[in-house]
Amino acid sequence: MRLINVNDIQEGMILARPVYSKNGNKLLQEGATLKEGYVPKIKQLGYSSVYIQDKLLQDVEVNDLITEELRRESINHMKETFRSVKAKTTVSAVQVLELKGIVDKLLEDIISNKNLIVDMVDIKMYDEYTFHHCVNVAVLSIIVGLSMGFNQESLYKIGLGALLHDIGKVNVSNELINKKGKLTDEEFEVVKEHTKQGYDKLKENNEIPSTSKIIALQHHERVNGEGYPEGKNDDEIHIYSKIVAVADVFDAMTSDRPYRKGYVPSEVMEYILGGAGSFFDRKVVGHFFKKVAVFPIGTEVTLNDNRVGLVIENFEKFTLRPKLRIIRENDKNIDPYDLDLRENNNKTLTIVKTNKNEQDTV
Ligand SMILES: [Fe+2]
Known part of the structure; x- marks a missing residue:
């Protein structure tokens, strides 16, 4: 596909x-x-x-880490949670119970999935961006937490905090969230408030673990102290918040927004790697890079010898070396054949770019 x-x-x-x-x-x-x-x-x-x-990729299977049904169910719960928090200002006990059920299901799906690599781009409808985003950030964060060796209880806290990380956005207008062009300083100050306001909405609720609440407060902090709301430094930021920070940036930047086209994962990965140690925690970035495909299945790429291929398989820990189906050589279409970039005799080959021709027209 x-x-x-x-x-x-x-x-x-x-x-x-x-x-x-x-x-x-x-x-x-x-x-x-x-x-x-x-x-x-x-x-x-x-x-x-x-x-x-795509007939060139008919034999290629791509599995999402969670089922389509669970993704839909999770999105609907997030929608409901946002709606009621907006009306009542805090998260109710019933909602927390329901969200806990969702986190349990996410954990079950992710832990039982053998192919533990994020290999698909999530397609979001503009109006539903925030809800999709929360679910995706939860999935990405759980995967990274799992890779880092956290136990089930910790993964659960990470998952719940990630689902609720942007709950403070109920106070930010849709016009501001979807604004085309740069935010003014005043507008940016309003957006920044979603961290503290999110934390305030969760803090009274005893059903939510405190480290999950911290995620809402700290997910925009950066290890060099340049983040918000408090400009905390590396060791003052909870590890769960550091995980969600990377997942949040990755999902936000790869998503299409009304004001810009999403970046391809390879571009976002480069940005995240460039920020390791300054914006993002190095260890978290390392695990993220192992688990999230730089070139998801179906991506068209160009090699340094000018051959063009489609990604047909990704491998954990080797996310820069996928298996390709070569479809063009010397600018001519050819009978496709497969090429595994992990093999020794392909060592000198590198992917020089992701071809975006089919996605450039928004
Ligand atoms: Fe946020």
Whole structure:
């Protein structure tokens, strides 16, 4: 399957992942053939890209770390939580209980998944960005925590804190969250407040572990002291907050937003690696890099010898050396063949770029 921009959708293409309505109902099944009238409808729903089947990748399987149903269920719970916190100002006991159920299910899915690598780009509808984002940050944070050797109880605290990390955003208007262009200093001050306000909404609740609450407060702190709200230094920032900080940046930067196109994972990974030790905790970044694909399956890449291939498999700890299906040589289409970048005789080959031609048109 391949990720393509909605503007490039053509009649006859086959969906590789379902399309959902805004209230979470499945509108188009996986395997559905796209008809002409579907394209404007998909755009209208706020999708910027979709996964379609590709005959070059028919034999390639990509598994999400959690089931589609659980992702949907989690998003719906987050939506409900945001709605009621906005109305009542704090998180109710019932909601915490429900969110705990979600974290348990996320842990179960992630721990039982053998292919523990993040290999898909999450497609978010603009209106639902925040809820998707919270769920994705939770999944990414749990994976990194697992890689770092945290036990189930710690993973649970990380997961719950990650789901709730942006709950303070209920106080920030949608216009500000989706604003095109740079925020003014005053606007940025308002956005920054979501950390303290999020913590305030959680702090009275005895059902939420204190380290989960700390995540809401500290996820924008940076190890060099340049973060917010308190400008804390490295050893003053809780390790759970450091994990969520990296997951948050990765998911936010790879997402399409109304004001900009998402960056490809390889670009974001470069940014995160560049920030290791200054913005982000080095150890966390190391684990993140082992577990999250730099080039997710279906990505088209160019090698240093100018061959072009599609990523067909990723390997834990070798996220820069995927297996490729070479489709072009010397600017000519060829009979595809597979090439494993981990093999010794391919050592001098490197991926020089991710080809974004199909996603550039937003
Ligand atoms: Fe945040």
